[in-house]
Amino acid sequence: MKRIFKIFLVVVGLSVALYANGQNQSSMRINEYLVFNTDDYQDDFGQQSSWIELFNSSYGTVDLGGCYLTDDPNYLKKYPIPGGDVVTAIKPRQHVIFWADNQPYRGTFHISFDLENAKEIILVKSDGETIIDRIPVHKDLGENVSFGRLNDGVGSTNGDGEGWGIMERTTPSTNNVTIDKTIKSTRMQEMDPYGWMMAVLAMTIIFLALIILYIIFKYIGKYNIKQGKKRVAAKAGKDISEVQYDELPGETYAAIAMALYLYKGDVESHDEESYVMTLQHTDRSYSPWSSKIYGLRRIPQLRKK
Amino acid sequence: MENIISNLKTFWMFTGFANVQWGHLVMIVIGCIFIYLAVKKEWEPMLLVPIGFGILIGNIPLFAGMEVGIYEEGSVLNILYQGVRLGFYPPLIFLGIGAITDFSALISNPKLILVGAAAQFGIFGAYAIALAVGFDPLQAGSIGIIGGADGPTAIFLTSRLAPDLLGAIAVSAYSYMALVPVIQPPIMRLLTTKKERLIRMKPPRPVAQTEKILFPIIGFLIMAFIVPSGLPLLGMLFLGNLLKESGVTKRLATTAGGPLIDVVTILVGLTVGASTQADHFLRLDSIKIFAIGALSFMIATFGGVFFVKIFNLFLKEGNKINPLIGNAGISAVPASARVSQMVGRQYDRTNHLLMHAMGPNVAGVIGSAVAAGIVLGFLG
Numbered sequence: 001m002k003r004i005f006k007i008f009l010v011v012v013g014l015s016v017a018l019y020a021n022g023q024n025q026s027s028m029r030i031n032e033y034l035v036f037n038t039d040d041y042q043d044d045f046g047q048q049s050s051w052i053e054l055f056n057s058s059y060g061t062v063d064l065g066g067c068y069l070t071d072d073p074n075y076l077k078k079y080p081i082p083g084g085d086v087v088t089a090i091k092p093r094q095h096v097i098f099w100a101d102n103q104p105y106r107g108t109f110h111i112s113f114d115l116e117n118a119k120e121i122i123l124v125k126s127d128g129e130t131i132i133d134r135i136p137v138h139k140d141l142g143e144n145v146s147f148g149r150l151n152d153g154v155g156s157t158n159g160d161g162e163g164w165g166i167m168e169r170t171t172p173s174t175n176n177v178t179i180d181k182t183i184k185s186t187r188m189q190e191m192d193p194y195g196w197m198m199a200v201l202a203m204t205i206i207f208l209a210l211i212i213l214y215i216i217f218k219y220i221g222k223y224n225i226k227q228g229k230k231r232v233a234a235k236a237g238k239d240i241s242e243v244q245y246d247e248l249p250g251e252t253y254a255a256i257a258m259a260l261y262l263y264k265g266d267v268e269s270h271d272e273e274s275y276v277m278t279l280q281h282t283d284r285s286y287s288p289w290s291s292k293i294y295g296l297r298r299i300p301q302l303r304k305k
Numbered sequence: 306m307e308n309i310i311s312n313l314k315t316f317w318m319f320t321g322f323a324n325v326q327w328g329h330l331v332m333i334v335i336g337c338i339f340i341y342l343a344v345k346k347e348w349e350p351m352l353l354v355p356i357g358f359g360i361l362i363g364n365i366p367l368f369a370g371m372e373v374g375i376y377e378e379g380s381v382l383n384i385l386y387q388g389v390r391l392g393f394y395p396p397l398i399f400l401g402i403g404a405i406t407d408f409s410a411l412i413s414n415p416k417l418i419l420v421g422a423a424a425q426f427g428i429f430g431a432y433a434i435a436l437a438v439g440f441d442p443l444q445a446g447s448i449g450i451i452g453g454a455d456g457p458t459a460i461f462l463t464s465r466l467a468p469d470l471l472g473a474i475a476v477s478a479y480s481y482m483a484l485v486p487v488i489q490p491p492i493m494r495l496l497t498t499k500k501e502r503l504i505r506m507k508p509p510r511p512v513a514q515t516e517k518i519l520f521p522i523i524g525f526l527i528m529a530f531i532v533p534s535g536l537p538l539l540g541m542l543f544l545g546n547l548l549k550e551s552g553v554t555k556r557l558a559t560t561a562g563g564p565l566i567d568v569v570t571i572l573v574g575l576t577v578g579a580s581t582q583a584d585h586f587l588r589l590d591s592i593k594i595f596a597i598g599a600l601s602f603m604i605a606t607f608g609g610v611f612f613v614k615i616f617n618l619f620l621k622e623g624n625k626i627n628p629l630i631g632n633a634g635i636s637a638v639p640a641s642a643r644v645s646q647m648v649g650r651q652y653d654r655t656n657h658l659l660m661h662a663m664g665p666n667v668a669g670v671i672g673s674a675v676a677a678g679i680v681l682g683f684l685g
Contacts, residue, residue, distance in 0.1 A: 185442040185684050195436045195445065199429035202679045203422075209531045209675055210422040210668065213524055217415040217516070224513050253508065254657050 025067055025125050027058035029157070030133045031095060032148030034170055035115045040144045041097070041172045043110070049101035050115035053172055054123065056090040057153030064088040066126030069098060069111050071118035071137070077128050079104065079111040093152075095173045120159065134159040146170040151177055324366035328583030336360030336578065342483065349483035349640070352456065355571050356479060359578020375579045386576045389471065392464040394573045395457035396541040401566025402457075402670065403521070403545020404558045406638070410664040412516050413509035416616075417626070417661070421668020423612030424634025425676045427452025427605025431597050432680075438593055443467050446680040448594055451478045452601025453673030454485070454635035460573065461538060462677045465685050472581040473591040477598035479577075485640045488599065489632045490648050492606045496614070497628045502652045504627040506661045514552065521546040528675055534685065535678020542674060602635070609634035609665065626661075633662040636669035 032053040034040060042048055052069070056062045065083030070076050081088055085108055090096050097109065104112040115121070115137055122134040136159060138147055146167045149155050152175050155163015167176060192198050229243040236243070317323050339357030343350035362382070367374050375382040388394035411417055432449030440448060447463040447470055459478040463471045481488065525543035529536055548558040610631035617625045629649045633641040645662035 188442045188684060189436075193436065195429065195433035195442075198680075198683060199426075199433060202429055202676060202683070203425065205531065205679055206422045206425050206672055206675050207419070209528055210418045210672065212527050212531075213671075214415045214418045216523055216527070217412055217418075217520065220516055220519060221412065221415065221510075221512075224516055225510070228513070251655060251657070253660060 024058060024060060024062040025064070026132055027056060027060075028062055028064065028067070028090070028123060028132055029055045029057050029149070029153045030121055030123055030135050031055035031152055032146050032167065032171065032176055033100075033115060033121060033135070033137070034144070034146040034172070035137060035139065035141055036143040036145075038143045040170050043099050043101070043106075045106065047099075047101065049099050051172060052098045052100055052111075052115070052121055053095050053148070054090070054098065055095050055149075055153050056092060059092045061092060062090050064090055064096070067132070068124035068126075068128060070122045070124060071113045071115075071120055073120065073122060073134075076122065076124045076131070078113060082108050083126075095152075097172050133157040135161065135164065141166065144170065146172075148176045319368045319371070321366040324368055326366065326583065328587045329364045329366050331587060332360055332364040332581060332583045336364065339480075339578075349479065351570060352479045352574055353483060355574025356476060356578040359575040360581050361578075362575070363579030363582050374582075375576065376582070376585075382576065382579055385572055386580060388569075388572060389460055389475075389576050389580070390464055390468060392461045392537070394569050395461035396537040397569045398457040398566055398573065399538050399674070400541040400545040400561045401563075401569070402638070403542040403547075404549045404562030405566070406542075406546055406549075406667050406670065407663070408520050408546065408667055409512040409517065410509055410660050411667050412512045412520055414507075414661070414664055417630075417664030418668045418671075419616065420609055420613055420626070420631055420634045420665035421636075421670075421672040422634075423631070424605045424609035424665070424669055425453065425672045426608030427454075427601045427603075427635065428673070428676050428680070430604035430608075431601030434597050434600060435593075438597070440590075440593075442684055444470055446684045447474055448597050449601065450474075450673070450677055450680065451481065451594075451598040452605045452635075453669075453676055454478070454482055454602065454605065454637040454641070455670065455673040456482060457573070458538060458636075458673050458677045460577065462680060465681060469585075470590065470594065472577065472586050473588075473594045474598075475577040476581055476586075477595050479574075480595075481598050481602050482637045482640060485602070485635075485637045486644050486647070488602050489606045489641060489644045492603055493610055493629055493632050493644075493648055496607065496610045499652065501614070501617075501628050502649065503656065504625050505653075505656055506625075506627055506630075506658070507623070509660055509664075514550070517550040518547070521550065524671065528671065532675050532678035532682065534682040535674050538674040538677060539671075542670065605635045606632045627656075627658055630658055630662040630665055633664075633666040634669045634672070636666070636673045638666050638670060639663065641669075642666040
């Protein structure tokens, strides 16, 4: 029985792992492409070719090895991205460039078609069937003008071009929109010059967050009181409706707090004057660092066998 | 003989006397005032003594290039200052705060959480004022956070948004925290009627250990999911509290809430103080920051007290909240709760508001960390 359970666990684990792997590849996006490259990014061979940028939109590393890139919906396995290559493991929120130069023998990132003759770019999962993302190739773009997602990884994946646009400048291997602090704050200043929008939004979020906390702990408290009453009622053999919490007046709490303060604090247990020796007994708890003090004072005793 | 005179001249050039400017002297006087206030008046001595002495250290006139100044790369002070500049001291302080904070008052009466939210108006009121007087949004966000009355949060946010203003904002935040007993009572009296000041609240119910353990876990998950940008502060705050309440990590809680927070407080105080070098600090902007800081505390107090008054309209008789605890929604723990107690007892010597005020007070700590996360999310 145990063995069957173990096999079941392994099968479930493997399924989950395979599912997770498939899901990871689904996070890849075609992010930007450039068709006519005459004065833009160069490859390792010093050549300027069309390129396609892929983006890992997830927060985990994705291995692209085994996936396919194609420009033909009827031939999804046109360019298999080589597996077992460390460079195809794309880190979270990172980009990778594929050169569409129709010269695949030049390395992993040189694919077997070019964009000047392509109608569409399609990214296919390692199963060779599932299309992860597709986008039509616009030929009307000028030289060195790229087409890409307006926000990295955001927009449609069915080829309707929603969320895509002509880029102000090409951004190979980097974010399509460079969001730095200055741009963000400038936008904020334009949108909300007096700070009222920020105040309303932020206070709404703060209230929302704390209201959720309030509701949760209101009910946890109620549940806890009910359980406490149940326990007390069971102990006393009473009905739960007869059990009441004793509410102590504030003075009692203040008196208890003061008593504890006097008991634990430095108020009455120590001398306050300088240069006055305190004769109070100090109990030292055992510490291995000071154990010699005790060890040396103790009269040696024979161990009982 | 000539050599000796020449060497003495060179030595003189390196002394503080040869390099002193009036700005250094002004700052040294300010540092001494801080130390005086801490020692004589006992206004937040744990903060004002290291900050005050830090101001003295930072304003010793130096010959540039000696690699001892706080802004000189590689100097010891510069290395210590990295904790402020990169913002890793504030989360460590939050760990300690979590380890010494008792959320029982809040758990026993969870509606007090909302008072902690209302007091965050101070942050966004100050943000709007800062924009109006000409600061850019990044600077305004950093200045606004002074209204949260939370020194570590102010340092954390400013180090990310407007590091140039770090000294002025940190000193302003800590100074006004020390001035809470002076700033808040007049506003509390102004906004409340005598009848409201005499409201007696139900004593808090006993809180079970399970609730205390659940609070940091659930609180963290909710806050962090809503405002992930506040993760460093929220994570450390609730971790510290879990260490305390779990009952099985007493040693860690004692360290976090004792030696660790003490060490980091000394380093923060010292380096923040030392970062207020005259040429960085004595500017018109600093004066504006101090003025807006004072206003932010006032708005926060107003927000908290006024919210309680409005909230009371919806509460049944017997469940009403004394509006004098509204001021405690800022996260100056426990200074603002003590103010509630002090003012409350002026009108009824047997009405003890301290424990009730601790509820919004600790909610204010959470609220200000969430607010910092939101500002960071919008602007950072």
